[in-house]
Amino acid sequence: MQFDFSGQEPIYLQVANQIEEGIFTGAFKEETQVPSTTEMSREFHINPATVLKGMNILVTEKLVEKRRGLGMFVKKGAYQLILEKRQSAFFEDYVKKIVSEAKNLKLSEVELIKLIQRGFKTNGD
Template sequence: MQFDFNSTEPLYLQVAEQIEEAIFTNSFEEGTQVPSTTEISKQFHINPATVLKGMNILVTHHFLEKRRGLGMFVAAGAYARIREKRQSEFYDDYVVNLVKEAQKLSLSKTAILEMIKRGFENGQTN
């Protein structure tokens, strides 16, 4: 995990994003325990309440679950929920804006699809 202490983004959101990313990339697999609030706060010199606030966001979204006396664990189905959330954000952040800009440029649906195909062909790394 890496935190930008000079960012305008609050640290608790950075904590939530970093743990979410770790779940999405399978660094933290479903059912496994994530580092404790104390571990993260000591390692990165962050207030434990700030770390807990970030973790509680993930609990609210059902990405993490609290197990009394044991700590925080990656919830069953967390990966699928994160993927679904990110797909929705991708649509809202990119597709909607792409269509708006395409309409301003008088690009047809066919022209946009051709550009996307070309982008996949030219940018494919897998």
């Protein structure tokens, strides 16, 4: 995990995002434990209350759950939830930006579509 301490994004949101990313990439598998608040606090010099605030976002989003006396665990189905959430945010988060930058660069719609097709063919090279 890597945190950006420059203030661009609140640390508790980063905690939530980083764990979410960990679940998405399979670093934290479903039904397994995520690092404890103390562990993360200690390792990254972050106040435990801040870590907890981030964790609570994931609890609200039903990605992790607290198991009494054991700690926080990734819920079954968490990967699917993240996938769906990211798919529905894809237009806002990525497509709009790409289109706006394409316009700045005076690329036409047809040219942009061609570039996207090229991206699929070369698998991003």
